[in-house]
Amino acid sequence: xxxxxxxxxxxxxxxxxxxxxxFAAARRWEPFHTPKNLAAALSVEAGELLExxxxxxxxxxxxxxxxxxxxxxxxxxxxxxLAYLLQFCTAVGVDPLxxxxxxxxxxxxxxxxxxxxxxxxxxxGDQPL
Amino acid sequence: xxxxxxxxxxxxxxxxxxxxxxFAAARRWEPFHTPKNLAAALSVEAGELLExxxxxxxxxxxxxxxxxxxxxxxxxxxxxxLAYLLQFCTAVGVDPLxxxxxxxxxxxxxxxxxxxxxxxxxxxGDQPL
Amino acid sequence: xxxxxxxxxxxxxxxxxxxxxxFAAARRWEPFHTPKNLAAALSVEAGELLExxxxxxxxxxxxxxxxxxxxxxxxxxxxxxLAYLLQFCTAVGVDPLxxxxxxxxxxxxxxxxxxxxxxxxxxxGDQPL
Amino acid sequence: xxxxxxxxxxxxxxxxxxxxxxFAAARRWEPFHTPKNLAAALSVEAGELLExxxxxxxxxxxxxxxxxxxxxxxxxxxxxxLAYLLQFCTAVGVDPLxxxxxxxxxxxxxxxxxxxxxxxxxxxGDQPL
Numbered sequence: 041x042x043x044x045x046x047x048x049x050x051x052x053x054x055x056x057x058x059x060x061x062x063f064a065a066a067r068r069w070e071p072f073h074t075p076k077n078l079a080a081a082l083s084v085e086a087g088e089l090l091e092x093x094x095x096x097x098x099x100x101x102x103x104x105x106x107x108x109x110x111x112x113x114x115x116x117x118x119x120x121x122l123a124y125l126l127q128f129c130t131a132v133g134v135d136p137l138x139x140x141x142x143x144x145x146x147x148x149x150x151x152x153x154x155x156x157x158x159x160x161x162x163x164x165g166d167q168p169l
Numbered sequence: 170x171x172x173x174x175x176x177x178x179x180x181x182x183x184x185x186x187x188x189x190x191x192f193a194a195a196r197r198w199e200p201f202h203t204p205k206n207l208a209a210a211l212s213v214e215a216g217e218l219l220e221x222x223x224x225x226x227x228x229x230x231x232x233x234x235x236x237x238x239x240x241x242x243x244x245x246x247x248x249x250x251l252a253y254l255l256q257f258c259t260a261v262g263v264d265p266l267x268x269x270x271x272x273x274x275x276x277x278x279x280x281x282x283x284x285x286x287x288x289x290x291x292x293x294g295d296q297p298l
Numbered sequence: 299x300x301x302x303x304x305x306x307x308x309x310x311x312x313x314x315x316x317x318x319x320x321f322a323a324a325r326r327w328e329p330f331h332t333p334k335n336l337a338a339a340l341s342v343e344a345g346e347l348l349e350x351x352x353x354x355x356x357x358x359x360x361x362x363x364x365x366x367x368x369x370x371x372x373x374x375x376x377x378x379x380l381a382y383l384l385q386f387c388t389a390v391g392v393d394p395l396x397x398x399x400x401x402x403x404x405x406x407x408x409x410x411x412x413x414x415x416x417x418x419x420x421x422x423g424d425q426p427l
Numbered sequence: 428x429x430x431x432x433x434x435x436x437x438x439x440x441x442x443x444x445x446x447x448x449x450f451a452a453a454r455r456w457e458p459f460h461t462p463k464n465l466a467a468a469l470s471v472e473a474g475e476l477l478e479x480x481x482x483x484x485x486x487x488x489x490x491x492x493x494x495x496x497x498x499x500x501x502x503x504x505x506x507x508x509l510a511y512l513l514q515f516c517t518a519v520g521v522d523p524l525x526x527x528x529x530x531x532x533x534x535x536x537x538x539x540x541x542x543x544x545x546x547x548x549x550x551x552g553d554q555p556l
Contacts, residue, residue, distance in 0.1 A: 050264070050266045050267060050270070051266060051270055052181070052182075052266075053181075053182045053266065056266060056269050056270060056273070059273055060273070063273065063276065063277070064297075066282045067280060067282060067283075067297070069297045072297055072482045074227060074230060074231065075222060075230050075231065075233055076222040076225060076227065076230040077481055077482060079215075079218050079219045079221070079222050080219055080222075080338055080341075080477055080480070080481040081481045081482075082215050082218065082219070082250070083212070083215040083216055083218070083219045083338075083341055083345075083474060083477065084474045084475075084477055084478045084481060085215075086208075086211050086212040086214075086215040086216075086250075086474070087212055087215075087341075087470060087471045087473070087474025087475070088471075088474070089208050089211065089212070089257075090208045090209055090211070090212045090467055090470065090471055091471045092208070093204060093205040093208050093209075093467070094464055094467040094468050094471060095426055095459045095464060095468075096205060098203060098205065098356075101203060101204050101205040102203065102204065104204055104261060105261050105262060105263070114261060114263060115263055115268040115271070115272075116268070116272060118254065118257070118258060118263050118265055118268045118269075119265075119268040119269045119271065119272030119273075120272070121211070121215075121250075121254055122254060122265050122268070122269045123269060123272065123273075125247065125250055125251060125254070128218075128247070129247060132233060132234050132243060133234060134234070134243060134244055134247050135179070136247055136248075136251050137179045137180060137181075137182065137185060138179060139244040139245070139247045139248040139251070140185050140247075140248045140251045140252060141179070141180055141185060142244070142248065143244075143245060143248030143249070143252065144185070144188055144189070144192065144248075144252075147192065148192070151196060153195045153196060154196075168193075168196075168198045168201055168353055201353045206352055206353060209348055209351070209352040209467055209470075210352050210353075212345060212348065212467075212470055212471075212474075213345045213346075213348055213349045213352060215345075216341060216342045216344070216345025216346070216470075217342075217345070219338055219341065219342055220342045222338070223335055223338040223339045223342060224330045224335060224339075224555055227485075297482055308522070308524045308525060308528070309524060309528055310439070310440075310524075311439075311440045311524065314524060314527050314528060314531070317531055318531070321531065321534065321535070322555075324540045325538060325540060325541075325555070327555045330555055332485060332488060332489065333480060333488050333489065333491055334480040334483060334485065334488040337473075337476050337477045337479070337480050338477055338480075340473050340476065340477070340508070341470070341473040341474055341476070341477045343473075344466075344469050344470040344472075344473035344474075344508075345470055345473075347466050347469065347470070347515075348466045348467055348469070348470045350466070351462060351463040351466050351467075354463060356461060356463065359461060359462050359463040360461065360462065362462055362519060363519050363520060363521070372519060372521060373521055373526040373529070373530075374526070374530060376512065376515070376516060376521050376523055376526045376527075377523075377526040377527045377529065377530030377531075378530070379469070379473075379508075379512055380512060380523050380526070380527045381527060381530065381531075383505065383508055383509060383512070386476075386505070387505060390491060390492050390501060391492060392492070392501060392502055392505050393437070394505055394506075394509050395437045395438060395439075395440065395443060396437060397502040397503070397505045397506040397509070398443050398505075398506045398509045398510060399437070399438055399443060400502070400506065401502075401503060401506035401507070401510065402443070402446055402447065402450065402506075402510075405450065406450070409454060411453045411454060412454075426451075426454075426456045426459055
């Protein structure tokens with residue numbers, strides 16, 4: 041899928057990050073939001089996303105969004121992962137968009153696009169690193 | 170920290186998501202980018218971020234960005250987590266910003282802000298769920 | 299595979315657990331071995347085991363032990379996961395064999411064996427929980 | 428804690444591994460128990476164990492077993508992690524005790540015990556790797 045996934049009238053990542061800051065402050069949760077705790081929570085939520093898929097065949101996994109209850113869980117866990125990632129970034133002062141842009145640039149050098157396919161009969165590239 | 174973390178002239182989340190789509194397509198990595206594989210990769214990268222913190226005391230963890238080598242690793246792992254989250258969202262057709270906005274709204278109802286503190290001597294709220 | 303996997307002349311789980319206690323004590327690592335740190339380390343190592351499989355097709359994954367370098371990594375990560383699990387159990391005073399025996403008994407009640415297959419044409423049971 | 432954690436009259440690790448083989452066979456779960464699925468399930472369960480600790484202070488984490496409901500969850504997640512580790516070992520034909528014994532021997536060479544402490548005023552060793 042290469043079509044647009046995020047919509048034009050949406051909140052920005054920065055606006056959502058700020059809402060999460062305000063949300064935690066209003067509930068006085070900041071003392072819990074240490075970098076180490078948030079890294080643990082992020083890992084836990086990524087595990088919950090993976091749990092949805094653990095017993096699914098590739099075919100079932102590909103159709104996960106056509107089953108309403110599973111689709112809801114997927115969206116919910118995506119939100120949790122993104123929330124903890126943003127809260128972690130707040131706690132350590134890292135700009136996630138800048139970090140990702142820098143990483144993509146490094147990867148474009150590390151994994152140059154092959155000039156022409158090594159094997160013209162293959163339509164699959166080498167395994168990602 | 171409540172100051173702005175993402176900068177004004179930055180690429181948007183959607184622009185980075187699209188760059189990742191193009192990056193994978195140019196290297197013919199799409200066959201590997203199934204929802205199940207990407208959920209696994211996301212979980213693996215979240216583990217690598219946690220690894221930085223696993224033996225650190227709370228004090229060392231709070232100062233993680235003042236140590237250049239660790240700071241670089243933190244930015245790198247944040248980028249990897251965000252990259253796989255965006256690629257996962259592409260694979261399943263989920264808008265991560267919309268999913269997070271919806272979740273924040275649900276959480277604002279689930280965890281209402283206490284009218285006044287139960288214990289005025291406490292400056293820490295109940296443990297987050 | 300239902301044949302014996304652990305050999306008769308081997309060290310017991312308890313003997314290995316005790317060796318890990320002595321190993322950490324000799325290096326004065328006990329202060330790092332808190333329950334929380336060890337739970338994080340266990341999760342990190344489980345992620346490293348998963349990493350070996352993240353891009354493999356089911357066929358490649360099934361043949362993982364026929365590739366010597368991957369087979370070594372698998373054994374190494376199995377050892378790391380078991381080491382941190384045993385160290386975690388030491389830190390919290392839980393007997394892992396007793397915990398597992400109790401859990402298997404609970405699961406035998408929760409998931410009774412079907413008297414006869416609901417669908418005689420199916421040779422796959424319901425998805426595990 | 429260096430006292431014995433596993434009891435003398437207990438089932439062995441091998442006996443429990445075999446019970447898990449029989450348990451899965453009786454419910455016809457073997458088709459789900461591929462190495463890749465089991466590595467994912469192991470990682471998910473390790474995340475559930477970590478979840479118990481994610482917001483706890485070091486002091487609360489140290490006292491986790493004195494709170495009956497948390498203590499039950501800890502035992503339950505330890506059992507789940509060990510169960511999936513044993514099922515993974517069955518699927519790939521790895522002997523977990525042998526793998527751990529070999530790893531401990533490698534680590535004894537990699538991390539020699541310091542002859543005498545570098546800093547006699549310190550009672551904490553270098554951070555584990």
